[in-house]
Amino acid sequence: MAKRAARAPLDYLGSPAIKGWLAGVFLFLYTPLIILILFSFNDSKANIVWKGFTFKWYVKAFENDQLREALFNSLLIAVVVTAISLVVGALMAFMFWRFRFPFKGALESGMNLPIVVPEICFGVAVLLFFAKIGFPTDLPYPLNLSQIIIAHVAFAFPFVAIVVRARLESFNPELEFAALDLGATPFQALKDVIIPHMRPGLIAGGLLAFTLSLDDFVITFFASGPGTVTFPVKVYSMVRFSVTPEVNAASTIIIVITILATVLALRAQKPVGKES
Amino acid sequence: MNDNDTIIKIEDVSKRYGKVTAVDRVTLEIPRGEFFALLGPSGCGKTTLLRMLAGFEVPSEGRIIIDGIDVSRVPPNKRPVNMVFQSYAVFPHMSVFENVAYGLKFDNVPKADQYGRVMAALADVKLDHLAERKPDQMSGGQRQRVALARALVKKPKVLLLDEPLSALDAKLREAMRFELAELQDKVGITFVMVTHDQDEALAMACRCAVMDRGKLMQTATPSNLYEFPANKFVADFIGSVNLFEGTLEVDEPDHAIVYSEELGGRLYFDHGVTGAGGEKMWVGVRPEKIEMIKRAEGSTPPTPEDAPAGCNVVPGTIRQISYLGSESVYEVDLDNERRVRVSRPNLSRWDQEDFTWDDEVWLRWHGDSPVLLQN
Numbered sequence: 001m002a003k004r005a006a007r008a009p010l011d012y013l014g015s016p017a018i019k020g021w022l023a024g025v026f027l028f029l030y031t032p033l034i035i036l037i038l039f040s041f042n043d044s045k046a047n048i049v050w051k052g053f054t055f056k057w058y059v060k061a062f063e064n065d066q067l068r069e070a071l072f073n074s075l076l077i078a079v080v081v082t083a084i085s086l087v088v089g090a091l092m093a094f095m096f097w098r099f100r101f102p103f104k105g106a107l108e109s110g111m112n113l114p115i116v117v118p119e120i121c122f123g124v125a126v127l128l129f130f131a132k133i134g135f136p137t138d139l140p141y142p143l144n145l146s147q148i149i150i151a152h153v154a155f156a157f158p159f160v161a162i163v164v165r166a167r168l169e170s171f172n173p174e175l176e177f178a179a180l181d182l183g184a185t186p187f188q189a190l191k192d193v194i195i196p197h198m199r200p201g202l203i204a205g206g207l208l209a210f211t212l213s214l215d216d217f218v219i220t221f222f223a224s225g226p227g228t229v230t231f232p233v234k235v236y237s238m239v240r241f242s243v244t245p246e247v248n249a250a251s252t253i254i255i256v257i258t259i260l261a262t263v264l265a266l267r268a269q270k271p272v273g274k275e276s
Numbered sequence: 277m278n279d280n281d282t283i284i285k286i287e288d289v290s291k292r293y294g295k296v297t298a299v300d301r302v303t304l305e306i307p308r309g310e311f312f313a314l315l316g317p318s319g320c321g322k323t324t325l326l327r328m329l330a331g332f333e334v335p336s337e338g339r340i341i342i343d344g345i346d347v348s349r350v351p352p353n354k355r356p357v358n359m360v361f362q363s364y365a366v367f368p369h370m371s372v373f374e375n376v377a378y379g380l381k382f383d384n385v386p387k388a389d390q391y392g393r394v395m396a397a398l399a400d401v402k403l404d405h406l407a408e409r410k411p412d413q414m415s416g417g418q419r420q421r422v423a424l425a426r427a428l429v430k431k432p433k434v435l436l437l438d439e440p441l442s443a444l445d446a447k448l449r450e451a452m453r454f455e456l457a458e459l460q461d462k463v464g465i466t467f468v469m470v471t472h473d474q475d476e477a478l479a480m481a482c483r484c485a486v487m488d489r490g491k492l493m494q495t496a497t498p499s500n501l502y503e504f505p506a507n508k509f510v511a512d513f514i515g516s517v518n519l520f521e522g523t524l525e526v527d528e529p530d531h532a533i534v535y536s537e538e539l540g541g542r543l544y545f546d547h548g549v550t551g552a553g554g555e556k557m558w559v560g561v562r563p564e565k566i567e568m569i570k571r572a573e574g575s576t577p578p579t580p581e582d583a584p585a586g587c588n589v590v591p592g593t594i595r596q597i598s599y600l601g602s603e604s605v606y607e608v609d610l611d612n613e614r615r616v617r618v619s620r621p622n623l624s625r626w627d628q629e630d631f632t633w634d635d636e637v638w639l640r641w642h643g644d645s646p647v648l649l650q651n
Contacts, residue, residue, distance in 0.1 A: 174365035180332075180353050181331075181353070183379050185353055188382075192367075
């Protein structure tokens with residue numbers, strides 16, 4: 001008999017010490033969030049002592065017209081940004097996947113720039129850009145959100161492009177040939193074979209763009225004109241006076257929306273069985 | 277061959293990619309209803325030729341005529357041919373039924389007729405009970421049948437098959453050979469198959485074209501390819517052969533003799549050969565056409581009865597034996613160390629015991645066995 005089988009690194013997950021360490025890491029990561037969510041149900045004006053369970057802060061948050069308006073703006077912006085980013089990002093991914101052209105490598109790395117540039121720099125750049133071109137700041141609602149939308153698309157679509165590009169790598173080119181061979185025009189082949197293959201990437205990329213837009217603060221802060229306010233910006237302005245449980249409640253709502261979107265995104269990326 | 281019986285005419289077709297010539301002036305005619313194979317080592321241009329038939333590549337020169345129409349520049353979706361791809365390329369997001377029905381919607385087949393045609397095509401490949409399956413729930417062999425049904429349902433004038441059996445395991449491959457040949461018989465459509473596997477081509481095809489480095493080497497029936505190879509490449513590529521370089525000594529209308537230094541003897545042909553005297557050329561002798569006889573010290577060469585004295589017989593010593601069950605393959609060294617391969621069927625259960633290592637033997641063959649090969 002062998003004394004003891006050699007252990008692979010992951011086998012150590014079973015040992016109590018490692019389990020404890022793992023629990024510690026999760027505790028460190030999630031305690032702030034849990035406290036935030038917990039105190040959104042606290043029947044007290046201060047975020048210090050637990051007095052009892054209540055939904056009143058949620059009611060109050062919903063009754064706050066400005067907060068509601070900000071949430072609606074954020075959702076509206078996120079939906080429009082997602083739609084535009086999907087189209088632009090998917091086209092970009094398709095272009096880099098399909099065609100060869102000069103400076104392709106440089107351009108493809110350049111596509112990642114909005115992802116790696118610090119948000120604050122991007123925000124300042126956006127602000128300068130809109131000032132320089134004299135973008136109208138007195139558009140009627142909801143057109144006055146277009147600055148934010150443009151800024152969001154600029155940093156969100158590369159995420160879509162990267163996810164879709166990665167997905168396209170696994171495309172079997174013979175599938176497209178097969179569609180053409182069976183009588184499809186090149187456009188029909190794109191619609192019937194390539195886009196269905198891209199779909200998980202599109203869903204994941206779209207949800208990424210949605211959540212990025214929904215909770216962006218820095219760039220929005222610079223891009224928003226007078227009188228346009230989004231949810232994160234509104235929460236920030238409320239916090240400046242005091243951290244009330246109302247802010248907790250509002251934040252919890254955003255967290256829930258973000259988590260839901262992320263879970264959906266992960267699900268969409270999961271392969272649905274093996275493909276030929 | 278009358279024009280009406282020819283389904284594919286390839287006229288002087290070349291395909292160049294920059295400086296590389298993938299297909300070099302190929303001319304070929306394929307009769308209607310034939311099972312035709314394009315055979316050759318990888319990179320010989322057979323797949324490029326197939327892709328030109330399908331319409332995925334446009335010939336640099338020459339014309340491709342399918343059923344009397346020049347299709348050289350017709351896009352793939354407008355050609356009366358369909359293809360079974362090497363990876364099968366079954367659409368993963370569609371059910372088997374949807375896969376097979378996909379091509380019909382471009383042919384303006386009424387919805388009412390589609391169901392019947394799809395199910396009939398699936399029945400042809402024995403998959404009608406799996407119509408609702410998704411491809412990811414199927415084996416490789418089943419997916420190949422889907423690809424076959426999907427192509428055949430369009431009733432193409434030609435079905436193209438790209439290495440159809442290469443992705444299957446050995447047992448299934450063997451079974452599919454017969455099934456494909458039977459299917460072709462049943463549907464009566466011209467099949468053009470590309471393969472690098474000579475057994476596959478010889479077993480299934482009515483005729484094969486052997487290609488090498490973009491050029492067509494020979495087009496013939498499987499048995500003619502094997503027994504009457506046109507050149508050294510074909511003789512060497514199809515099956516196993518002993519090749520001897522030599523010069524033509526006697527060149528008469530009804531017989532010929534080649535002297536080969538390599539063999540250390542003379543090869544007699546009981547028929548006339550084409551080739552100028554004195555020129556260097558190659559002679560091929562297949563291993564199974566060589567007879568092995570035990571040799572005693574100082575015995576006279578047992579010249580075969582149909583050859584002049586001293587021809588078609590050489591002494592040697594057995595060096596290696598591969599026992600393969602139905603036959604044994606012997607590697608025999610001639611006196612000049614030149615190795616010759618001889619195969620011998622094990623007709624009785626004791627035949628393999630007739631010869632053993634280091635046995636001294638005579639090798640001899642009949643006057644109709646050697647083949648003269650142009651370079």
